[in-house]
Amino acid sequence: xxxxxxxVCWCGSNIAATVDVAxxxxxxKNEPGVVYTTDYQYMCSEGGQSxxxxxxxxxxxxxxxxxxxxxxxxEATFRKTAVAAGLNPYMVEIAxxxxxxxxxxxxxxxxxxKAVILARTAVAKLMLNAPLTSGTSPVIKRALxxxxxxxxxxxxxxxxxxxxxxxxxxxRPTIGGRMAQLDxxxxxxxxxxxxxxPKMVDAASNEKITLYTYSEVExxxxxxxxxxxxxxxxxxxxxxxxxxxxxxxxxxxxxRKAKNEFNMGLNNRGAIYIPFAQAIPxxxxxxxxxxxxxxxxxxxxxxKNCSAGAIDFDQKDEIIEREYGAIVMATGFQPIKLxxxxxxxxxxxxxxxxxxxxxxxxxAAGPTKGTLLRPSDLSHPKTLVFVQCVGSRCSADAKDGKPxxxxxxxxxxxKHAMLVRxxxxxxxxxxxxxxxxxxxxxxxxxxxRAVEQYGxxxxxxxxGKVTKKGDKLMVQGSDLLNNEQITIAADMVILATAIEPDxxxxxxxxxxxxxxxxxxxxTEAHAKLRPVESPTAGVFLSGVCQGPKDxxxxxxxxxxxASKVIGLLSKDHxxxxxxxxxxxxxxxxGCTTCEKVCPYGAIEYKDKPIVGPGVPRGTIRRVAEVNPAxxxxxxxxxxxxxxxxxxxxxxxxxQIMAEVDAICK
Amino acid sequence: MQxxxxxxxxxAKALLADGTVxxxxxxxMGEFFYDLTPAVxxxxxxxxxxxxxxxxxxxxxxxxxxxxxxxxxLVFLKPCDTYSFNQLINEHRxxxxxxxxxxxxxxxxxxxxxxxxxxxxxxxxxxxEGEELIIDTIYGEKKCARKDALLEKCLCCKGQEFxxxxxxxxxxxxxxxxxxxxxAKVAELEAMTPGERFAFWRNELSKCIRCNACRNVCPAxxxxxxxxxxxxxxxxxxxxxxxxxxxxxxxxxxxxxAGRCTDxxxxxxxxxxxxxxxxxxxxxxxxxxxxxxxxxxxxxNTTKYPLTNFTKEDxxxxxxxxxxxxx
Numbered sequence: 001x002x003x004x005x006x007x008v009c010w011c012g013s014n015i016a017a018t019v020d021v022a023x024x025x026x027x028x029k030n031e032p033g034v035v036y037t038t039d040y041q042y043m044c045s046e047g048g049q050s051x052x053x054x055x056x057x058x059x060x061x062x063x064x065x066x067x068x069x070x071x072x073x074x075e076a077t078f079r080k081t082a083v084a085a086g087l088n089p090y091m092v093e094i095a096x097x098x099x100x101x102x103x104x105x106x107x108x109x110x111x112x113x114k115a116v117i118l119a120r121t122a123v124a125k126l127m128l129n130a131p132l133t134s135g136t137s138p139v140i141k142r143a144l145x146x147x148x149x150x151x152x153x154x155x156x157x158x159x160x161x162x163x164x165x166x167x168x169x170x171x172r173p174t175i176g177g178r179m180a181q182l183d184x185x186x187x188x189x190x191x192x193x194x195x196x197x198p199k200m201v202d203a204a205s206n207e208k209i210t211l212y213t214y215s216e217v218e219x220x221x222x223x224x225x226x227x228x229x230x231x232x233x234x235x236x237x238x239x240x241x242x243x244x245x246x247x248x249x250x251x252x253x254x255x256r257k258a259k260n261e262f263n264m265g266l267n268n269r270g271a272i273y274i275p276f277a278q279a280i281p282x283x284x285x286x287x288x289x290x291x292x293x294x295x296x297x298x299x300x301x302x303x304k305n306c307s308a309g310a311i312d313f314d315q316k317d318e319i320i321e322r323e324y325g326a327i328v329m330a331t332g333f334q335p336i337k338l339x340x341x342x343x344x345x346x347x348x349x350x351x352x353x354x355x356x357x358x359x360x361x362x363x364a365a366g367p368t369k370g371t372l373l374r375p376s377d378l379s380h381p382k383t384l385v386f387v388q389c390v391g392s393r394c395s396a397d398a399k400d401g402k403p404x405x406x407x408x409x410x411x412x413x414x415k416h417a418m419l420v421r422x423x424x425x426x427x428x429x430x431x432x433x434x435x436x437x438x439x440x441x442x443x444x445x446x447x448x449r450a451v452e453q454y455g456x457x458x459x460x461x462x463x464g465k466v467t468k469k470g471d472k473l474m475v476q477g478s479d480l481l482n483n484e485q486i487t488i489a490a491d492m493v494i495l496a497t498a499i500e501p502d503x504x505x506x507x508x509x510x511x512x513x514x515x516x517x518x519x520x521x522x523t524e525a526h527a528k529l530r531p532v533e534s535p536t537a538g539v540f541l542s543g544v545c546q547g548p549k550d551x552x553x554x555x556x557x558x559x560x561x562a563s564k565v566i567g568l569l570s571k572d573h574x575x576x577x578x579x580x581x582x583x584x585x586x587x588x589x590g591c592t593t594c595e596k597v598c599p600y601g602a603i604e605y606k607d608k609p610i611v612g613p614g615v616p617r618g619t620i621r622r623v624a625e626v627n628p629a630x631x632x633x634x635x636x637x638x639x640x641x642x643x644x645x646x647x648x649x650x651x652x653x654x655q656i657m658a659e660v661d662a663i664c665k
Numbered sequence: 666m667q668x669x670x671x672x673x674x675x676x677a678k679a680l681l682a683d684g685t686v687x688x689x690x691x692x693x694m695g696e697f698f699y700d701l702t703p704a705v706x707x708x709x710x711x712x713x714x715x716x717x718x719x720x721x722x723x724x725x726x727x728x729x730x731x732x733x734x735x736x737x738x739l740v741f742l743k744p745c746d747t748y749s750f751n752q753l754i755n756e757h758r759x760x761x762x763x764x765x766x767x768x769x770x771x772x773x774x775x776x777x778x779x780x781x782x783x784x785x786x787x788x789x790x791x792x793x794e795g796e797e798l799i800i801d802t803i804y805g806e807k808k809c810a811r812k813d814a815l816l817e818k819c820l821c822c823k824g825q826e827f828x829x830x831x832x833x834x835x836x837x838x839x840x841x842x843x844x845x846x847x848x849a850k851v852a853e854l855e856a857m858t859p860g861e862r863f864a865f866w867r868n869e870l871s872k873c874i875r876c877n878a879c880r881n882v883c884p885a886x887x888x889x890x891x892x893x894x895x896x897x898x899x900x901x902x903x904x905x906x907x908x909x910x911x912x913x914x915x916x917x918x919x920x921x922x923a924g925r926c927t928d929x930x931x932x933x934x935x936x937x938x939x940x941x942x943x944x945x946x947x948x949x950x951x952x953x954x955x956x957x958x959x960x961x962x963x964x965x966n967t968t969k970y971p972l973t974n975f976t977k978e979d980x981x982x983x984x985x986x987x988x989x990x991x992x
Contacts, residue, residue, distance in 0.1 A: 518977065589889045591756040596973040605757070622757060640973060642921040643888035644895060654897070 002127055005036040005061040006119060007052055009043035009068035011098055016041075018102035020112040024067060027116045031123045035059050044074050049081045056085035063091035063129055065122045067115065069098040088131030090578065090650055095122035117663055124662035128655045132578035137629040139225035140325040141569050144169065146217055146508055147330035149177020150196060150551060151543025151558040153203045155328050158562030160208035164569045167210045167322060168203065169217055169231055171504060172261075174279035175200055177332055181262060181356060183363040185551055186415045187446035193365070197278045204280045212320065214285060216504075220327065220511045223602070223630035224538030225574045227324045235315040237286035237294075238272070242310035245282030247274055249302035249311070258290040260367075264357045266375065267367040272302045272311075276365060284310075326565040327512060329522055329534070330542040330558065331505040335497040336391045340400040344390065344495055345466040350375040351473055352466060354497040355412055362419060372424065374492050377471070381491035384420060385475045386413045386431040387463045391498030393434065402498045402519060407548035409496035410437045414447040414456070416494065421454040430457045430488055432477050440550070459486070466493055505545050513600050514539045522546045532561040536600065537632065540564050579650035580631035581638060586612040587645035588623040594637035594646050595624065602630035603637060666793060669770050670716040672834045673741060676767060680739050681708045686765050687736040690727055692720045698790060699777045703727050705738075716741070718791065721774035721816055723929050725749035725759075726884040732760040740764055743771035745818065747828045748927040748963030749884040754829070755966045756925070758887045761829075768827035770835040773811070773819035773842040778939065780814050817943065818930025821847035828964060847928065851947050870912035872938040879915075879932040879942050885922035892917075919945040924953060924972035927963040956980045 006028040010016035025037040036059045040048045043066055055061060064087070066078050071094040079089035097115040105111035143159050145152045148170030156166040168175065179185075180200075182192035203209050218230040253270030260269040262276050271290035274282060284302075292299035293313060303311040335356050338346040346352045351374045353361065364370035374381045388409055394401030410433070417429045436458070438447045450456045461478040468474070472489040479486050501520045509516045514534040515523040522545045525533040532541050542561040543554040568574075583594070585608060595603045603624050610619045624646065626637075637646045638653065647653055677689045693704040693713040701719045705727075723746045731738040742750055747768060753759045772793075780788060780800065787803035798814055800807040812820075822843025827833060854862055880886045880893075893914060928950055932942040953960050957971035957979070 587888070587890050587895070589758065589887060591758065591887070593756075593973055596969050597975075599975075642892075643890065644892040 002033045003035045003062045004033045006065045008039040010041045015102040018111045019115045024115045053085040063126045065093045067095040067097045067119045090132040093122040093126045095119045121659045121662040124658040125655045134578045135576045136573040140323045143326045144324040145328045148175030149332045150179040152330035154558035155542045155562045160206045162566040169212045173214045173285040174275045183359045186411045187442045200280045225325045231320040233318040237315045238284045239310045240283045242308045243283040252305045255290045263360045263367045328540045331502045331545040333499040333544040352493040358494045383428045383490045384492045385490040386494045388433045388496045390495040406498045408550045414450040417456040418450040418454045579633040580628045581626045583624040584645045585623045587643045590622040593640045597636045597640040686739040690740040718775040728759045732763045745823045751829045751966045752963035766830045768830035768833040772840040773815045776816040820845040878935045882931045882935045885925045923949040924970045
């Protein structure tokens with residue numbers, strides 16, 4: 001028989017102002033199993049905790065109910081208190097009479113009645129509690145970072161710095177990601193390549209870091225501390241150990257139809273290519289879709305010109321299998337497609353470009369070698385119109401576009417405007433904006449500098465239509481502050497395009513059973529308090545895959561994710577949550593319904609010898625087995641199991657029924 | 666029908682003789698000629714094997730037990746029975762390798778209750794003549810239209826497709842079955858007010874004597890131990906708050922088989938009290954079709970059925986209140 005103590009907390013006036021705490025303590029005296037009740041001003045304080053410990057000893061309590069705030073707040077505190085007094089931590093139940101009661105009610109009588117019911121419910125559950133013991137599972141001291149942009153690189157560098165092995169898997173032929181495509185970075189205007197490429201070199205030369213470029217994660221199995229991943233290293237048709245990166249092949253290649261992805265398709269590249277001069281690894285890659293040799297078996301000009309003999313047309317994809325303790329998602333973003341935003345004429349007019357294309361047009365390594373020329377006729381544009389919020393902040397019922405703010409556009413548009421005015425003082429630069437959102441260190445000052453020192457013309461309003469008249473783009477928009485419709489004859493229009501998660505994120509998230517939100521951003525474990533962890537244990541989030549971010553934020557989050565990974569890898573063993581599902585093998589009929597509903601892949605079916613009353617000797621049945629290290633205790637299997645064979649330790653069906661009965665009493 | 670039965674017997678003998686199977690699962694005569702019962706035959710007992718208009722029993726579920734035995738068993742499945750068998754494969758309850766399936770032609774099975782309801786009593790034999798049934802009774806010969814005497818499940822026949830089999834036995838003779846809209850009665854119930862609907866089910870379920878025939882015959886009810894028989898489940902042998910609580914058995918059972926029920930109609934066929942239990946299952950099937958797209962349990966044996974599959978497009982729980990209606 002349980003000997004239960006009930007401890008009712010006032011939480012200062014948080015609870016006591018609305019709930020008659022003494023009456024709750026008094027009412028609990030009559031509950032079966034309860035041998036001691038009390039109330040106290042702050043149960044979580046040192047004084048409150050010592051009262052609990054004393055009562056456990058004095059009254060030989062087998063379990064305690066604390067009527068206080070949400071278990072998310074202080075369950076761990078009171079479990080520690082119980083352990084200190086010699087109780088099993090899972091013999092503690094919390095009745096949430098603050099968030100679920102005092103904070104949401106006004107009438108003291110009603111609130112007290114409800115608090116009594118909540119306390120009684122916790123007592124009823126505790127009557128059926130059993131001590132639970134945590135298990136352990138080993139931690140493999142190696143991390144996998146998916147994505148080799150600035151986020152992935154920073155996370156990997158920090159993990160490696162702590163002494164752990166890290167693998168970066170990057171689907172493109174080089175690491176560097178989106179940041180490598182940028183020209184200058186706000187708010188200090190240092191060149192992106194100058195600050196990024198040293199980090200890329202660091203990552204490549206760090207002996208703890210292994211780079212798998214032109215590679216994709218194909219499957220992931222396992223659980224926190226114990227993942228096993230299959231990585232497909234795609235054939236480059238170039239022997240990376242021999243290629244010197246001299247780039248002779250890329251110049252000689254006769255196929256010139258492939259769009260240069262690095263320059264956002266503004267020019268073409270060879271079928272054999274190195275994405276950019278500082279690419280890491282500095283190794284050529286053959287794009288089989290455009291390679292004449294791959295298509296017809298003839299050509300081979302690259303092979304003839306390669307002094308290193310690195311071209312290997314017979315190269316095959318390679319599958320690498322590796323085990324990891326932690327996985328970091330750093331899959332980044334892409335600008336959205338603008339095909340359906342017909343009002344801006346992006347698809348019709350070459351001189352309407354996205355901001356990322358504009359970065360390439362301004363960049364010394366870009367298609368125009370850094371001279372700003374408009375794509376249609378390579379002339380110097382004199383009037384430039386920037387349009388903000390293209391595809392961002394769209395209403396929920398809009399067919400295309402995103403409901404969220406892409407966050408980085410206000411700043412990079414100010415940057416572009418400023419850079420254009422700096423380099424070409426003869427230009428007129430107009431910016432259409434809905435709001436200017438520039439919080440951040442030195443951000444607002446930066447935007448004001450664009451207006452006040454560089455004379456950028458900010459117009460509050462949106463562009464309705466872009467049409468062509470002669471060689472000018474007629475930009476029609478509204479000027480809300482002057483309450484008038486205006487038309488600007490522009491030479492170039494730059495659209496601050498919304499960003500969206502890289503399309504690979506969704507697929508990788510499903511491999512990892514990590515959750516994503518309605519916009520395909522990765523979901524964090526807690527929006528405020530656990531922003532770099534995914535709800536799936538052992539999976540961490542770095543950079544823009546979690547939501548729009550600029551470079552400094554990305555780097556900060558990348559380092560935060562790394563610190564979480566280091567914290568995990570520094571442990572030899574993981575303590576597992578004992579509140580996990582358990583299958584009663586005598587009842588399990590092997591139907592696999594639980595396996596189908598398990599969001600974590602924690603359930604496996606195995607042929608097992610079954611021993612029990614009424615089971616013939618030597619019976620072998622295919623039954624469900626829960627891996628306690630993977631199970632998160634969500635309980636989906638327990639409700640799906642038609643036989644009632646699946647039960648959740650600490651939250652058994654009987655305990656929940658007892659709670660329901662107590663509420664309905 | 667007689668010709669198919671002869672072909673079946675012939676194939677059973679041949680498969681037993683060449684060692685493909687060591688036993689046959691079929692139907693034998695029960696206490697009355699219309700009371701056919703599933704049975705397991707070996708070579709020397711085959712003379713009791715019967716296949717006629719009363720072979721309504723779905724043999725799929727019997728294969729769970731047969732699969733635990735040594736050697737391969739032959740089973741005869743009608744088209745609709747094959748859906749149940751396929752669903753059991755999906756749920757790993759049967760071992761496909763241990764069963765030899767002969768799909769047999771079915772032209773609709775007869776419901777003796779419907780014949781009795783026509784006022785025809787003392788039935789001693791029934792034979793088919795085209796679309797008519799010739800019924801011998803102790804009071805002389807009677808006749809009725811075949812379609813008026815068919816089982817409810819046959820009036821809503823799934824068709825003549827076999828979804829799993831090793832070989833087929835069909836005569837190729839033309840005949841007609843089914844054609845009724847299986848959701849017509851469900852729609853009628855949906856159109857009622859919650860109060861009327863509650864009254865309807867209270868009335869129907871009040872006839873229940875808890876004989877468990879529906880559960881025992883249901884191919885989806887294949888648990889080793891039913892939660893209603895498990896003393897630890899908190900449901901078994903519990904005193905009822907009122908007489909309707911006992912009837913909740915049927916609603917809980919409908920929830921347990923939801924998404925897995927192939928609509929084989931066995932529950933209503935075996936109910937000695939004539940409760941239209943299939944309507945509960947059909948309500949679920951109709952809802953699943955409407956919420957998650959057309960779905961037929963057992964149509965294949967690999968699909969993850971809608972209720973165990975989560976997608977972002979799934980309906981929200983608020984659908985219950987939205988569709989409940991005012992009392």
